[in-house]
Amino acid sequence: MTDNLLLSVRSLSRRFGRKGPVAVDDLSFDIDTGEILALIGPSGCGKTTTLRMIAGFETPDTGRVLLSGRDLTSTPAEQRGIGMVFQDYALFPHMTVGENIRFGARRNGRDVVARYLGMVGLDGFEQRYPDQLSGGQQQRVALARSFAAEPRLILLDEPFSNLDAALRSAARREIRRLLKSAGIAIVFVTHDQEEALSFADRIAIMRDGRILQSGMAQEVYDRPADAFVATFLGRTNLLEGTAEGGFARTSLGLLPLTRPTSGRVSISLRPERLGIRAVEADEQPNGRIVAVEFKGHDMTYWVDCDGVEVQVDAMQSVRLAEGTPVRVAVDGEAVPLDVVSL
Numbered sequence: 001m002t003d004n005l006l007l008s009v010r011s012l013s014r015r016f017g018r019k020g021p022v023a024v025d026d027l028s029f030d031i032d033t034g035e036i037l038a039l040i041g042p043s044g045c046g047k048t049t050t051l052r053m054i055a056g057f058e059t060p061d062t063g064r065v066l067l068s069g070r071d072l073t074s075t076p077a078e079q080r081g082i083g084m085v086f087q088d089y090a091l092f093p094h095m096t097v098g099e100n101i102r103f104g105a106r107r108n109g110r111d112v113v114a115r116y117l118g119m120v121g122l123d124g125f126e127q128r129y130p131d132q133l134s135g136g137q138q139q140r141v142a143l144a145r146s147f148a149a150e151p152r153l154i155l156l157d158e159p160f161s162n163l164d165a166a167l168r169s170a171a172r173r174e175i176r177r178l179l180k181s182a183g184i185a186i187v188f189v190t191h192d193q194e195e196a197l198s199f200a201d202r203i204a205i206m207r208d209g210r211i212l213q214s215g216m217a218q219e220v221y222d223r224p225a226d227a228f229v230a231t232f233l234g235r236t237n238l239l240e241g242t243a244e245g246g247f248a249r250t251s252l253g254l255l256p257l258t259r260p261t262s263g264r265v266s267i268s269l270r271p272e273r274l275g276i277r278a279v280e281a282d283e284q285p286n287g288r289i290v291a292v293e294f295k296g297h298d299m300t301y302w303v304d305c306d307g308v309e310v311q312v313d314a315m316q317s318v319r320l321a322e323g324t325p326v327r328v329a330v331d332g333e334a335v336p337l338d339v340v341s342l
């Protein structure tokens, strides 16, 4: 066990009903003190069931949950010392917002409530009752209450789902800063890949109750292991090619690879890692623009490259019309996927 290790999830499994599918399948991961981990994956892949087993609301069929080396498997939820904000928020309806936050707050003092309310953008809401709040405001009070208790670990289920886009991004930044300064670790579940990438230190992509890939957010985005992970985390071009050493022959020409491999490969190329320009007088194009999508701050070009349609993101200042013969080039190296999926 490293000094920093906080939570260990060891071979957790849970099946609902004797013939039902396995909701969580032999799942293991660790979290360090103060680390933020996102569990992300399609609906029904077992994210919430995993959180509920860590919290103690669901009993695993097999496996263990350890907090700072202590086995919690048979400890009731309320004695685990783990904070949580689930979808129902569980605010006390007969208490004001201020009383909700003060309840269980680790430190006393007049500024505790104001501090945490300010953090979630609810200054001045102290005297309101939960039923006088919108869904998004209740969600923020529930977050403030869990932070005020200053546990070492908080579990969050879709923590920003009820906030509109502008508020969501501000709340994410503020709360991340708070968690980092307080050294509170988070495991959170989200459907939103942008939220996972921006709020978490580390992400784990789940499918069918298992983790397909986990790692630092940028690492997983840039080097997805397979086509499912690549497409789940954002738009990408999946190309087929034949590799030899550090290069692969594809419909875009010969591409350098992030690692040497040989034989048939599938390759993931993010649209923002491709460059596009009109061909010069005597130059051979490697594609032709078939559609242009204007998105405000940037553009997406759809380019036919030797019979394969490729998406390329470009700055708005690059203005190319449909039908233009172009050169599409890779900025950096292409990522060969572990599984040939095409």
Ligand SMILES: Nc1ncnc2c1ncn2[C@@H]1O[C@H](COP(=O)(O)OP(=O)(O)OP(=O)(O)O)[C@@H](O)[C@H]1O
Pocket (backbone or CB within 6 Å): 016, 017, 021, 022, 023, 041, 042, 043, 044, 045, 046, 047, 048, 049, 050, 191
């Ligand atoms: N109490 C239950 N009884 C029976 N099946 C359940 C129960 N809870 C979850 N499941 C099943 O277990 C699987 C995993 O569910 P879970 O809620 O953990 O998924 P999820 O990834 O959180 O999904 P979502 O993103 O839709 O919330 C699903 O197939 C679900 O139908």
